[in-house]
Amino acid sequence: MKVWIIPSNIKVFNVIKAFQDSNEIDWIKSRNMKKMKVDDIVYIYVAHPIKKILYKTKVIDNNALSTDIINNNENYKVEETVRLKLIKEYPNDNTNPFRFNLLQEFGLKGSIQGPQTINEKLLEYIQNEGYKNISCENYVNSKNAFQPLNIANNIIYYGVPGTGKSYKVSKLIKENNISNKNVFRITLHPEYSYNDFIGQIMPDVDNNMKPTYRYEKGIFIQALERALIVDSEPVLLIMEELSRANISSVFGDIFQLLDRDVLGNSEYSINNDSIYYHLDEKAQKKCNNKNIILPKNLYIIGTANTSDQNVFPMDTAFKRRFEWEYVPILMPKKENNPKISLRYSQNYVNTTWSILMEKLNSFIVNEMFESEDKQIGPYFIKFSNDKEINKRIIKNKLLQYLWDNIENSNINYGNARKRLFKSNIHSFSTLYQYFDQDRQIFSDAFLNRLGEQDDKTTGAL
Numbered sequence: 103m104k105v106w107i108i109p110s111n112i113k114v115f116n117v118i119k120a121f122q123d124s125n126e127i128d129w130i131k132s133r134n135m136k137k138m139k140v141d142d143i144v145y146i147y148v149a150h151p152i153k154k155i156l157y158k159t160k161v162i163d164n165n166a167l168s169t170d171i172i173n174n175n176e177n178y179k180v181e182e183t184v185r186l187k188l189i190k191e192y193p194n195d196n197t198n199p200f201r202f203n204l205l206q207e208f209g210l211k212g213s214i215q216g217p218q219t220i221n222e223k224l225l226e227y228i229q230n231e232g233y234k235n236i237s238c239e240n241y242v243n244s245k246n247a248f249q250p251l252n253i254a255n256n257i258i259y260y261g262v263p264g265t266g267k268s269y270k271v272s273k274l275i276k277e278n279n280i281s282n283k284n285v286f287r288i289t290l291h292p293e294y295s296y297n298d299f300i301g302q303i304m305p306d307v308d309n310n311m312k313p314t315y316r317y318e319k320g321i322f323i324q325a326l327e328r329a330l331i332v333d334s335e336p337v338l339l340i341m342e343e344l345s346r347a348n349i350s351s352v353f354g355d356i357f358q359l360l361d362r363d364v365l366g367n368s369e370y371s372i373n374n375d376s377i378y379y380h381l382d383e384k385a386q387k388k389c390n391n392k393n394i395i396l397p398k399n400l401y402i403i404g405t406a407n408t409s410d411q412n413v414f415p416m417d418t419a420f421k422r423r424f425e426w427e428y429v430p431i432l433m434p435k436k437e438n439n440p441k442i443s444l445r446y447s448q449n450y451v452n453t454t455w456s457i458l459m460e461k462l463n464s465f466i467v468n469e470m471f472e473s474e475d476k477q478i479g480p481y482f483i484k485f486s487n488d489k490e491i492n493k494r495i496i497k498n499k500l501l502q503y504l505w506d507n508i509e510n511s512n513i514n515y516g517n518a519r520k521r522l523f524k525s526n527i528h529s530f531s532t533l534y535q536y537f538d539q540d541r542q543i544f545s546d547a548f549l550n551r552l553g554e555q556d557d558k559t560t561g562a563l
Contacts, residue, residue, distance in 0.1 A: 105143045105225055105364060107155070108135070108217040117146060121157060121188055128166050128183040134217040138164050138184055143363075145200075145228065146186075147214050155200035155228075159186035200228065229365050248334045248399050251278055254425035255366045255396070258344060258404040261429035262475060263503075264482025267405040270429060271340055274403075280336055286325040287340040290347035292414070296354040301380055322356065323380055329400035330385035337400050344404040348414045359396045360423035366398030408475040431463065434480035440492055444549065445542045451553045455485065461552045462522075466508055469520045469547065476508055497537050505530050521545045 108129070110117045120127045129135070138144070138161050146157040163185035192198050202210075209224030220228065253274070259267040275285060301320040308314045319327075321339065329337040350357070359368040371393035378392045396402075404424065406416075433439075433456045442458055443450040453461075463477040483499055485492050509522050524545055527533050536543045544552075 103141055103143065103364065104137075104139070105145070105220045105228075106135075106138065106217055107145045107147055107214060107220050109147050109149050109214045111149050112152070117148065118156070121191070125188040126162070126185060128185050131182040131184055132217055135184055136182075138217075140164055143189075144184075144186055145220070147200075147205075149214070152194060153202040154192070154194065154198045155205070156192050156194060156198075157188060158190040158192070160189055161185070162187045226365055229363060229367060248336075250366065250398065251336050251401065253401065253403075255362045255398065255400070256360055256402050256424045258406055258424045258426050259429050260406045260408055260426055262408055262431060262477045262479050264479030265429040265431055266479065266481050267429050268342060269481070271338075271403055271405065275338065278336065280338060284328060284332065284335055284337045285340065286321050286328070286338065287342065288321045289342040290344060290349075290352070292346060292348075294347040294352060296352055299352050300354070300356070300376060317380055319380055323377055325400060326377070326394075326396070327382050327385045329397050330388050331382065333388075333397065333399055335399060339400065339402045341402065341404045344406040345414060345416065349416055350420055353420070357420065357423075359394070360402075360420075362396070362398075368395035371395045429479075431459075431477060431479050434459075438481065438483075438485050440485050440489075442492075442496070444544060444552070445540055446544075446546075446549045446553065447542060451549055453552060455483070456480065458552065461548070462504070465520075465522065465548050465551055469551075470508065470522065472508060472511065476511075478503070497534070501533060501537065501543075502530070505533060520547045522548055 112118060117127070140161050140163065142161045144159045144161060145155045146159060147153075147155045161184055166183040166185040192200060204227075205224065208227035209221055211221070251274070259270055261267060274280075297320070299320045299322050301318060301323050303315050304318045306314050306316045325337055325339040353360075355372050355374060358370050358372050361369045363369045372395075373392060374394055375392065377394050378386065378389055381389065402424075439454050439456050441452065441454055443452050444458075459478060459480060459482075466472045466476055467474055478500075482503075483495055485495065504522060522545060523533060523543055524536075527536060527543065533543055542549075
């Protein structure tokens with residue numbers, strides 16, 4: 103979506119009269135305007151003697167026919183037009199923040215001779231000042247301007263279990279030196295609700311130990327409040343395990359705020375007294391008319407496993423309001439890559455966690471025909487320096503996952519052309535016992551793949 107400014111000479115076409123008659127008008131296409139697309143924002147600057155931006159409009163048709171033209175001039179007939187729908191009208195007096203001298207002061211270069219896209223500095227001024235009377239807004243002093251992070255305002259890091267999605271978020275916080283006071287983190291679960299997210303009335307006792315009630319702010323109000331108060335600093339609302347809750351239900355009417363403009367502020371506002379009246383007084387002062395938006399310094403960061411690992415599916419409307427960044431399966435760092443030995447008949451296959459992980463993922467996808475979502479990442483297991491502890495973790499975490507999510511799934515759906523575990527292991531109890539007894543648990547087919555680059559040697563885990 104682009105943002106434009108176009109000049110209007112009311113002696114040629116009385117745009118003021120046109121908008122009095124209708125909230126939609128057609129505008130002749132100049133060469134520059136041929137680049138306009140549906141949903142682009144267009145500010146109309148009325149030239150001398152008014153010399154102000156009076157209208158904010160949106161392109162609803164970039165190829166209107168001459169027979170469809172809506173205006174107040176019967177002779178105004180052209181073939182190529184852009185249809186503009188009125189979004190907001192600004193006052194034609196000294197309270198108008200878009201007077202020509204102010205536009206020059208805040209970034210306008212030269213004069214407004216023809217249609218042009220708005221440069222970043224001027225756009226920031228227009229967006230901030232134009233909205234100050236209708237919504238919560240993120241005001242910044244031009245000498246202490248907010249420096250945006252190099253990520254989308256709404257972003258979800260996703261991938262298979264153990265790829266380091268939460269670590270990526272922690273690294274973002276550290277690299278940008280974000281204060282702990284500006285970080286709000288929550289882990290979702292199947293029972294997590296809208297009231298948990300926004301806030302709710304909870305039972306309590308007063309100083310005399312008598313029953314009473316109090317309003318407990320949810321993490322959304324806490325994060326929004328902080329972002330409005332410290333408007334020159336980034337504030338992160340981190341939502342771990344998005345796929346474990348009914349996320350559409352959790353967001354409720356907040357969903358409307360997820361559409362962000364080019365600066366990062368919500369394009370649309372909502373009226374929600376429950377949010378407004380429970381904001382800090384300092385934050386409320388930036389919420390004229392009680393309209394709520396997400397300011398550009400508030401980032402919503404989610405983590406989620408890929409689709410086959412979800413408890414609740416996410417609908418497309420929710421997904422498209424986020425930027426999705428895939429976290430790939432990489433090799434683990436040295437401190438999380440111990441040596442591992444697995445029994446193969448009377449011998450052992452000596453390997454490392456990175457090789458075992460890689461061979462497992464390859465076997466799961468290419469030999470068992472399971473989805474890529476069933477793979478595991480390098481930090482699915484966090485190892486220690488103690489071999490016995492590592493052995494216990496492999497037994498209690500890795501084997502349990504492979505049995506429930508891979509082996510059983512493959513058998514149940516009739517795709518068991520190749521087994522991950524030995525064919526005589528028919529229950530997790532047997533698998534558990536075989537592992538404790540240092541017997542072979544993986545199938546020959548898998549161990550052959552694993553041993554392709556490793557010599558079989560004797561040893562112990």
